[in-house]
Amino acid sequence: MDKLAITGGTRLEGEVRISGAKNSALPLLAATILASTPVTLNNVPDLHDIKTMMRILSHMGMTITKGENGQVIIDANTLTQAVAPYELVKTMRASIFVLGSLVTRFKEAYVSLPGGCAIGSRPVDQHLKALEALGAVVTVEKGYVHAKVDGRLRGGRILFDVVTVGGTENAMMAATLAEGTTIIENAAREPEVVDLANMLKKMGANIEGAGTDRIVIEGVEALTGCEYSVCPDRIETGSYLAAAVVTGGRIRATHTDPKLLDAVLLKFLEMGALVSTGEDWIEIDMQGKRPRAVSFRTLPHPAFPTDMQAQFMAINAISEGTSTVNETIFENRFMHVPELNRMGANIEVDGHTAVVRGVGKLDGAPVMATDLRASMSLVLAALAAEGDTVIDRIYHIDRGYERVEEKLSLLGAKIRRISSRVNA
Numbered sequence: 001m002d003k004l005a006i007t008g009g010t011r012l013e014g015e016v017r018i019s020g021a022k023n024s025a026l027p028l029l030a031a032t033i034l035a036s037t038p039v040t041l042n043n044v045p046d047l048h049d050i051k052t053m054m055r056i057l058s059h060m061g062m063t064i065t066k067g068e069n070g071q072v073i074i075d076a077n078t079l080t081q082a083v084a085p086y087e088l089v090k091t092m093r094a095s096i097f098v099l100g101s102l103v104t105r106f107k108e109a110y111v112s113l114p115g116g117c118a119i120g121s122r123p124v125d126q127h128l129k130a131l132e133a134l135g136a137v138v139t140v141e142k143g144y145v146h147a148k149v150d151g152r153l154r155g156g157r158i159l160f161d162v163v164t165v166g167g168t169e170n171a172m173m174a175a176t177l178a179e180g181t182t183i184i185e186n187a188a189r190e191p192e193v194v195d196l197a198n199m200l201k202k203m204g205a206n207i208e209g210a211g212t213d214r215i216v217i218e219g220v221e222a223l224t225g226c227e228y229s230v231c232p233d234r235i236e237t238g239s240y241l242a243a244a245v246v247t248g249g250r251i252r253a254t255h256t257d258p259k260l261l262d263a264v265l266l267k268f269l270e271m272g273a274l275v276s277t278g279e280d281w282i283e284i285d286m287q288g289k290r291p292r293a294v295s296f297r298t299l300p301h302p303a304f305p306t307d308m309q310a311q312f313m314a315i316n317a318i319s320e321g322t323s324t325v326n327e328t329i330f331e332n333r334f335m336h337v338p339e340l341n342r343m344g345a346n347i348e349v350d351g352h353t354a355v356v357r358g359v360g361k362l363d364g365a366p367v368m369a370t371d372l373r374a375s376m377s378l379v380l381a382a383l384a385a386e387g388d389t390v391i392d393r394i395y396h397i398d399r400g401y402e403r404v405e406e407k408l409s410l411l412g413a414k415i416r417r418i419s420s421r422v423n424a
């Protein structure tokens with residue numbers, strides 16, 4: 001397994017180009033199942049999770065042609081079997097996204113129950129409930145979800161018990177080809193939901209209200225292919241800007257969109273950063289200062305995202321003052337805390353709340369990545385720490401950050417990948 005070795009203490013400076021959003025590209029790839037002609041996707045990030053989704057699509061018989069610069073052309077007409085097998089699904093929860101598209105277009109689907117990040121039990125009951133509300137017969141057999149419909153799905157009312165991003169996306173995809181009107185209430189408002197709705201509309205779908213908590217979809221008989229660009233990754237953006245804050249540096253993130261990061265940028269301001277923005281860039285200048293600790297609570301969009309919680313915890317660990325971090329979206333999403341404490345942080349966890357007492361400095365140490373965003377939290381802590389840190393199980397970071405060591409090196413970080421082949 002690859003590791004990352006980081007020597008901390010360098011102030012990071014420069015420009016970093018942000019990639020397409022993983023969390024957008026995954027549902028967009030699943031949505032290509034719906035199209036009767038090929039879809040061309042641009043700005044698709046080169047990430048482990050994206051490769052997994054493409055493997056699932058090609059396992060089903062779909063034709064995938066890769067072009068230059070993150071272009072992917074996908075033809076669903078060659079699909080031969082609507083099956084997403086356990087071997088592929090087990091590493092990535094987002095595999096469940098193919099369920100809605102498959103059942104609405106091909107009338108039947110077998111999708112293994114997913115795995116993914118070890119951050120709590122993360123059920124898919126809301127996805128299944130939504131498909132049932134549209135007339136699918138859904139059963140779980142031997143670890144597989146089997147969804148089936150005679151004829152077309154029919155429009156219906158879906159009221160989610162919890163705000164679920166993936167559930168909203170799956171329901172939206174299924175409803176595009178259903179007969180009649182579907183109303184999704186308590187819908188997720190994340191930018192990735194809006195990105196998916198925009199692509200579906202380009203394919204001929206009739207969707208209103210994406211970005212609000214009530215989405216109305218008028219089903220159509222068929223969708224066609226289109227060309228579409230994946231929106232910028234707001235979490236990758238926030239993570240690199242966090243690297244400026246934690247090292248006292250100055251970083252400009254380009255090819256991004258400041259409108260996607262309101263809640264995060266406000267917290268950077270509270271930490272004492274200078275924040276400037278243009279249409280497609282954001283710059284953070286920490287002017288060598290130590291950040292001020294900020295308290296926050298994770299909530300669905302547009303509030304503070306759970307996917308930035310671990311990174312902010314790393315900043316809080318070295319900030320001036322004490323902060324309280326409340327995680328309301330996922331259980332068990334504090335697995336970075338013991339690792340940060342190994343580096344000298346002072347963080348106490350009580351249930352869903354962590355109290356972080358800022359310490360003057362962190363020390364490099366061997367640590368272990370436990371999930372995708374926790375990995376970035378450890379990278380940030382290592383960049384700020386005195387001495388050397390080796391982060392094990394770095395495959396987690398490759399699921400969501402494109403060429404992370406290359407991008408950080410360009411900003412001046414002392415970072416290198418220790419390939420497992422060297423260790424063997």
Ligand code: UD1
Nearest residue numbers: 023094122123124125126127162163164165166167329330
């Ligand atoms: C998506 C993001 C992930 C982010 C999360 C919350 C992708 C690929 N991943 O994950 O990075 O952290 O949104 O912003 O887009 N829940 C249920 N039943 C369900 C579905 C969800 O109880 O059927 C619960 C979950 O356990 C969790 C909460 O709802 O507590 C939110 O989960 P959800 O929004 O669905 O997350 P994902 O779509 O999996």
